[in-house]
Amino acid sequence: MSPEVERLHDLARTFGRYRPMAYMFVLECLGVTIDAARRKGQEGHITGQELLAGIEDFARGQFGYLGAAVFREWGLKTTRCFGEIVFQLADAGFLSRQESDSIDDFNEGASFETTFETDPIPKRYRL
Numbered sequence: 001m002s003p004e005v006e007r008l009h010d011l012a013r014t015f016g017r018y019r020p021m022a023y024m025f026v027l028e029c030l031g032v033t034i035d036a037a038r039r040k041g042q043e044g045h046i047t048g049q050e051l052l053a054g055i056e057d058f059a060r061g062q063f064g065y066l067g068a069a070v071f072r073e074w075g076l077k078t079t080r081c082f083g084e085i086v087f088q089l090a091d092a093g094f095l096s097r098q099e100s101d102s103i104d105d106f107n108e109g110a111s112f113e114t115t116f117e118t119d120p121i122p123k124r125y126r127l
Helices: 003-015 020-039 048-073 079-091 112-118
Strands: none
Touching (some): 048 079
């Protein structure tokens, strides 16, 4: 196990609420979301709402209809859970954040329980 992955496992154990895969998934989604924003000409900071949209789209591509079940297995019940992970990752030095960032930025995301059931196809694959 790489030192970074070991640190993520330690972080997950420290907080005890989310599985290590949830932390890894958020980091992967952040990278994918930043790359997509750069392709559109956006540079700089990604907001909580932008990250939630990236998480939703990436999860559709990875898990389809099973997205909500996977999130539940990892301990993720609401979109705010992703915000908690982001802030834990920032506090542990994996990410940086701005003064204007707030965990409340993650409160108003889509309900993943219904999102994956009604629309499992990622936006990038839609015609």
